Amino acid sequence: MQSAVKLDGGNTEWFDVDVGVRQGCVISPMLFDVFVDQLAREVKALKLGVEAGAERLALLLYADDIVVLANSAEELQRMMKAVEGFCNRWRLQVNMSKTKVVEFGARGVGKAKVYWKGEELEEVEEYKYLGMLVEKGGAWKKNKDRMLRKARRAAALAWNMAVRMGDMSVKGMTSMWNALVRPHLEYGAEVINSHNDFVWEEAEKLARKIGRRVLKCGKRLPNDAIMGELGWMTMRGRRMLLRLSYWSKILAMEDGRWVKKVYEHGRRRLETDGRANTWCNLTRKWLRDLGLEEEWKQQAVGPAWQERLKAKIMEYEARNWR
Secondary structure: OEEOOEEOOEEOOOEEOOOOOOOOOOOHHHHHHHHHHHHHHHHHOOOOOEEEOOEEEOEEEEOOEEEEOOOOHHHHHHHHHHHHHHHHHOOOOOOHHHOOEOOOOOOOOOOOOOEEOOEEOOEOOEEEEOOEEEEOOOOOHHHHHHHHHHHHHHHHHHHHHHHHHOOOOHHHHHHHHHHHHHHHHHOOOOOOOOOOOOOOHHHHHHHHHHHHHHHOOOOOOOHHHHHHHHOOOOHHHHHHHHHHHHHHHHHHOOOOOHHHHHHHHHHHHHHHOOOOOOHHHHHHHHHHHOOOHHHHHHOOOOOOHHHHHHHHHHHHHHHHHO
16 A cells, blocks of 8 residues: 655655555544454453343443443453453553543442552542543532533633624524534433432523523523523423433334343333332433323334424423423
8 A cells, every 4th residue: 555645735755554544544443343353252252241131241342442341340350351461462552541440339449459461450430431421429410510611611602702793693692502502511411310300400500591691681581481482492301302312212223232232121120120220210200201101111102203202392391381
């Protein structure tokens, strides 16, 4: 394979490329998948991992991020030894600054002794994975605080942009909210779980604050009037929409998908223990709140689900406004 570099409107002389592929080449992720597949096979061959029904989930793989899941520190050490052997054999290096241990459900840190090439891995209270801060206790407070900070910064930048552009229309400012600010408050909303249907008042306040700016009204106008005038859902309503939309996608997945397997395991737990703190608990509650309990019982959604779901949420919020 040969390459050249564009320089000053022309190309340099062609030169041989003996290692790797061109930057941005579409075959790159495919080759990596083929390469890392053997690692997954070797770890899974240990038959360890966290239980999900009758099966065990040992790994989470996303691009070059790898999460190893185990029921105990001893099992995790065995699995890490398999990863270490694979890396030694293929001369791979692991970023130790990003390699941490999280012991979910346990209090404090420092009890799980797991080693990599003789060096003890740091145990932490939380770890950022795919942009979300996952806490060992199952809470999402730190992640929500981080999301809120990013949303507030984005809101300030968006407002400054609107001021510089002059008299922007309500439609234009709503588009800025939808595209630049609101996504920071909704990232991962499909999977963030809370047994008690948390009310994230800070996010609601930020949405109402932006709404007042869009309508150019004062503090005397009731909150419900702002959201109703703009046709906006509350942030809780938006979380309901995102979560229940994702739920419909899970129902359509093949039974062999791990997401579907974990969902079915959680649903069976909820059937035997109505207070079980699973992802299914809040999902079922919201369906009941919206008058969609039959969909939960049937584990199926009809045609035009998105439109029906949006209409149900708007009806639900309108009743609460009254």
